Amino acid sequence: NVPTVGNDINPMLVLRDFDYGTVKKENGRTVREFRLTAKTSTIELNSAVTFNTWNVNGRVPGPTLRAKEGDRIRVLFYNQAGHSHSLHFHGVHRAEMDGVKPIRHGAATVYEFDAEPFGVHLYHCHIAPVTRHVSKGLYGLFIVDPPKPRPPADEMVMIMAGYDVNDDNRNELYALNGIPDYYMMNPIRIYQNQLIRMYVLNMIEFDVAATFHLHANMFQVYPTGRTLKPTQETDVITMGTAERHILEFSFRYPGKYMFHPHQDAIAENGCMGQFEVIS
Amino acid sequence: NVPTVGNDINPMLVLRDFDYGTVKKENGRTVREFRLTAKTSTIELNSAVTFNTWNVNGRVPGPTLRAKEGDRIRVLFYNQAGHSHSLHFHGVHRAEMDGVKPIRHGAATVYEFDAEPFGVHLYHCHIAPVTRHVSKGLYGLFIVDPPKPRPPADEMVMIMAGYDVNDDNRNELYALNGIPDYYMMNPIRIYQNQLIRMYVLNMIEFDVAATFHLHANMFQVYPTGRTLKPTQETDVITMGTAERHILEFSFRYPGKYMFHPHQDAIAENGCMGQFEVIS
Amino acid sequence: NVPTVGNDINPMLVLRDFDYGTVKKENGRTVREFRLTAKTSTIELNSAVTFNTWNVNGRVPGPTLRAKEGDRIRVLFYNQAGHSHSLHFHGVHRAEMDGVKPIRHGAATVYEFDAEPFGVHLYHCHIAPVTRHVSKGLYGLFIVDPPKPRPPADEMVMIMAGYDVNDDNRNELYALNGIPDYYMMNPIRIYQNQLIRMYVLNMIEFDVAATFHLHANMFQVYPTGRTLKPTQETDVITMGTAERHILEFSFRYPGKYMFHPHQDAIAENGCMGQFEVIS
Ligand SMILES: [Cu+2]
Ligand SMILES: [Cu+2]
Numbered sequence: 104n105v106p107t108v109g110n111d112i113n114p115m116l117v118l119r120d121f122d123y124g125t126v127k128k129e130n131g132r133t134v135r136e137f138r139l140t141a142k143t144s145t146i147e148l149n150s151a152v153t154f155n156t157w158n159v160n161g162r163v164p165g166p167t168l169r170a171k172e173g174d175r176i177r178v179l180f181y182n183q184a185g186h187s188h189s190l191h192f193h194g195v196h197r198a199e200m201d202g203v204k205p206i207r208h209g210a211a212t213v214y215e216f217d218a219e220p221f222g223v224h225l226y227h228c229h230i231a232p233v234t235r236h237v238s239k240g241l242y243g244l245f246i247v248d249p250p251k252p253r254p255p256a257d258e259m260v261m262i263m264a265g266y267d268v269n270d271d272n273r274n275e276l277y278a279l280n281g282i283p284d285y286y287m288m289n290p291i292r293i294y295q296n297q298l299i300r301m302y303v304l305n306m307i308e309f310d311v312a313a314t315f316h317l318h319a320n321m322f323q324v325y326p327t328g329r330t331l332k333p334t335q336e337t338d339v340i341t342m343g344t345a346e347r348h349i350l351e352f353s354f355r356y357p358g359k360y361m362f363h364p365h366q367d368a369i370a371e372n373g374c375m376g377q378f379e380v381i382s
Numbered sequence: 383n384v385p386t387v388g389n390d391i392n393p394m395l396v397l398r399d400f401d402y403g404t405v406k407k408e409n410g411r412t413v414r415e416f417r418l419t420a421k422t423s424t425i426e427l428n429s430a431v432t433f434n435t436w437n438v439n440g441r442v443p444g445p446t447l448r449a450k451e452g453d454r455i456r457v458l459f460y461n462q463a464g465h466s467h468s469l470h471f472h473g474v475h476r477a478e479m480d481g482v483k484p485i486r487h488g489a490a491t492v493y494e495f496d497a498e499p500f501g502v503h504l505y506h507c508h509i510a511p512v513t514r515h516v517s518k519g520l521y522g523l524f525i526v527d528p529p530k531p532r533p534p535a536d537e538m539v540m541i542m543a544g545y546d547v548n549d550d551n552r553n554e555l556y557a558l559n560g561i562p563d564y565y566m567m568n569p570i571r572i573y574q575n576q577l578i579r580m581y582v583l584n585m586i587e588f589d590v591a592a593t594f595h596l597h598a599n600m601f602q603v604y605p606t607g608r609t610l611k612p613t614q615e616t617d618v619i620t621m622g623t624a625e626r627h628i629l630e631f632s633f634r635y636p637g638k639y640m641f642h643p644h645q646d647a648i649a650e651n652g653c654m655g656q657f658e659v660i661s
Numbered sequence: 662n663v664p665t666v667g668n669d670i671n672p673m674l675v676l677r678d679f680d681y682g683t684v685k686k687e688n689g690r691t692v693r694e695f696r697l698t699a700k701t702s703t704i705e706l707n708s709a710v711t712f713n714t715w716n717v718n719g720r721v722p723g724p725t726l727r728a729k730e731g732d733r734i735r736v737l738f739y740n741q742a743g744h745s746h747s748l749h750f751h752g753v754h755r756a757e758m759d760g761v762k763p764i765r766h767g768a769a770t771v772y773e774f775d776a777e778p779f780g781v782h783l784y785h786c787h788i789a790p791v792t793r794h795v796s797k798g799l800y801g802l803f804i805v806d807p808p809k810p811r812p813p814a815d816e817m818v819m820i821m822a823g824y825d826v827n828d829d830n831r832n833e834l835y836a837l838n839g840i841p842d843y844y845m846m847n848p849i850r851i852y853q854n855q856l857i858r859m860y861v862l863n864m865i866e867f868d869v870a871a872t873f874h875l876h877a878n879m880f881q882v883y884p885t886g887r888t889l890k891p892t893q894e895t896d897v898i899t900m901g902t903a904e905r906h907i908l909e910f911s912f913r914y915p916g917k918y919m920f921h922p923h924q925d926a927i928a929e930n931g932c933m934g935q936f937e938v939i940s
């Protein structure tokens with residue numbers, strides 16, 4: 104049972120992949136250009152279910168864009184996905200750059216704004232029904248680093264999402280970074296006592312909220328990534344749709360440890376993974 | 383498509399309407415009297431759906447009551463709504479004033495208590511089934527200002543609610559301040575760089591939680607209005623039924639900006655609005 | 662309508678019952694041994710509904726285990742419940758002690774770990790489907806006290822749970838500490854101005870979240886019990902499945918006061934109780 108059969112991108116490639124764009128200097132300032140193309144592609148959710156995604160650059164989730172606070176962001180958005188889409192970014196920007204206007208198939212636009220404020224943001228299509236456009240796969244993280252970088256860590260992204268495979272506005276399958284149960288079958292290898300910094304996003308539509316739970320450990324929470332110090336320590340945190348945080352933790356003992364929403368109906372339908380802690 | 387046809391009260395009148403009551407001095411102390419009458423009235427949720435509400439003073443949501451911490455509150459409650467109702471207030475008060483006893487049609491009672499502690503509270507009918515009595519419209523905000531007033535701002539109330547129009551214990555429509563999609567069709571005009579102070583309440587029954595998301599901006603959160611300084615900054619906050627907060631923000635750039643729960647199934651069925659930021 | 666008919670354990674016995682285990686000293690260190698046996702027993706949820714539970718030591722919820730940070734915990738787990746179960750603890754421990762491996766009927770195992778960090782944790786069966794094993798009753802609280810004890814208080818546990826009585830993955834009934842509506846019919850007697858410390862857990866499956874609301878009062882929140890000072894004051898707090906906190910409050914006036922999730926569909930199906938405050 105290899106869930107990547109037929110998939111070009113797998114969750115292990117998504118996990119630690121940060122796209123800093125093409126860097127230019129304009130008038131002494133850092134400009135990061137990202138070429139994001141809306142596409143359709145079929146992925147194998149498991150050995151029985153094939154799903155037609157709407158996505159960015161052929162991946163679900165889309166690329167994790169990353170910049171430093173104050174950088175200029177220039178997104179060259181091209182729609183090759185068959186019908187209208189858009190890219191709506193979270194973070195502060197002008198109304199014209201808000202990405203709520205449809206970009207027709209075959210058309211392109213440029214979204215340009217400053218990366219601010221530092222924190223964990225996201226982007227997603229904002230064409231109605233947004234439930235459909237998001238759950239089909241048109242979303243990704245947008246991380247803005249603080250002026251003084253956070254301490255070194257093993258950084259990773261973790262996006263919870265749901266798949267409504269029969270179009271009844273309920274999710275039959277769930278995933279972490281795109282493919283159901285992938286990290287259960289392919290544990291994420293991390294080192295004992297290594298600081299892990301997880302950028303976690305709840306992108307599940309149709310269920311109003313989900314928790315994130317880590318086994319046998321506690322994590323520090325930086326809400327929306329808007330703080331430099333943690334404001335809470337727990338092992339279960341409730342996240343409504345589009346909430347995202349930085350979670351930090353390290354494992355003291357080697358072995359395998361699960362993580363999943365503690366809504367077990369969500370976890371057991373694909374939104375579950377495990378770490379393998381190496382001594 | 384004018385959603386106010388047939389409605390005496392519209393969300394624009396509700397938005398910045400604060401009812402400070404009839405003020406008296408008794409033994410040197412400020413007493414605020416509020417005359418609240420439970421009524422039934424029909425509102426047009428949209429051009430196709432008429433809904434029979436149970437409400438306070440003919441409005442959904444009911445009046446936003448407002449006082450200063452320590453004021454005496456005297457609510458003269460009169461039930462003209464056909465069957466039993468009550469007014470249960472949040473905030474600290476004696477058991478006798480808790481508003482869980484049915485007041486029959488045609489009867490009246492007085493709820494009297496001190497306005498405390500400062501914060502964002504609410505009132506609603508507490509007659510079973512409370513799901514029905516609340517979702518029919520019997521609720522409102524009760525704001526208690528701190529002894530030293532908060533800084534000047536453009537203040538507004540924003541109440542998320544759901545309508546179960548076919549009595550199946552699910553919401554078919556949602557609204558901000560009473561009428562689905564009203565602020566989408568009639569954007570709220572605010573000024574660029576003006577501090578906005580929003581008193582937001584999730585009064586949605588049947589869905590366990592909803593988020594509040596503001597486009598292209600971040601907001602400061604004062605949880606339950608119980609702090610004088612914000613404790614969090616984000617652009618998506620999860621609120622269970624009856625949670626309410628103060629959110630503060632200002633827009634740096636002119637233009638139109640949406641706000642809505644990020645549960646798009648809720649947003650796209652009426653719980654969506656927009657600001658028009660004037661330079 | 663006496664809901665305890667046929668039940669050996671009732672919520673009043675559960676309320677203030679803390680199990681400190683059998684204490685031993687080993688190499689100068691405190692070891693607490695707990696004998697926890699998975700069982701099946703039938704409870705009367707109300708006069709019409711009998712429910713076959715899977716439980717720990719014949720109670721739903723299971724015993725509230727309690728230790729001081731740094732104590733050694735030794736759980737002697739014996740499964741007499743008919744098919745495989747396990748005990749998964751929250752808190753920090755080694756992978757081998759994580760309780761995700763099935764223990765067959767008639768088999769036993771020992772879970773041993775240090776009680777850390779201080780806070781409010783839980784334990785529950787982790788055999789798939791976890792939704793079923795948890796909602797059948799296999800869970801309990803695990804409280805780890807800080808090195809310097811919290812101030813004296815009237816301490817109690819309050820566990821929200823749901824019962825799927827017809828196996829359709831939805832809850833028809835809800836309960837506080839095991840039995841629907843028990844504390845409505847049998848109010849919890851507390852003293853006026855007495856500090857109450859409530860260890861509250863949301864163990865509801867199938868609904869993604871619930872709030873906890875206390876009438877006519879505010880409470881201080883210690884999230885996950887991981888702080889010695891409160892970080893929030895409110896009267897409605899949203900808790901996803903497996904979230905748990907310490908809430909502190911006292912009542913200034915005598916009388917009866919309800920508490921319940923403010924999702925009234927949950928409250929009115931059994932997840933409701935009341936205090937009787939004695940002067
Ligand atoms: Cu789209
Ligand atoms: Cu969004």
Ligand SMILES: [Cu+2]
Pocket residue numbers: 436466467468507508509515516520
């Ligand atoms: Cu009512």
Ligand SMILES: [Cu+2]
Pocket residue numbers: 470472506624923
């Ligand atoms: Cu209430």
Ligand SMILES: [Cu+2]
Pocket residue numbers: 715745746747786787788794795799
């Ligand atoms: Cu089990």
Ligand SMILES: [Cu+2]
Pocket residue numbers: 365749751785903
């Ligand atoms: Cu758990």
Ligand code: NA
Pocket residue numbers: 194195196197216217218219
């Ligand atoms: Na910007």
Ligand code: NA
Pocket residue numbers: 266267268269270271272273274275
């Ligand atoms: Na579906």
Ligand code: NA
Pocket residue numbers: 473474475476495496497498
């Ligand atoms: Na009062």
Ligand code: NA
Pocket residue numbers: 545546547548549550551552553554
């Ligand atoms: Na309905």
Ligand code: NA
Pocket residue numbers: 752753754755774775776777
């Ligand atoms: Na331990």
Ligand code: NA
Pocket residue numbers: 824825826827828829830831832833
């Ligand atoms: Na059921």
Ligand SMILES: [Zn+2]
Pocket residue numbers: 157186187188189228230236
């Ligand atoms: Zn689209």
Ligand SMILES: [Zn+2]
Pocket residue numbers: 316317318319749750751
């Ligand atoms: Zn766990």
Ligand SMILES: [Zn+2]
Pocket residue numbers: 318361363787
């Ligand atoms: Zn687990």
Ligand SMILES: [Zn+2]
Pocket residue numbers: 436465466467468507509515
């Ligand atoms: Zn009524």
Ligand SMILES: [Zn+2]
Pocket residue numbers: 191192193595596597598
């Ligand atoms: Zn947005």
Ligand SMILES: [Zn+2]
Pocket residue numbers: 229597640642
């Ligand atoms: Zn939006």
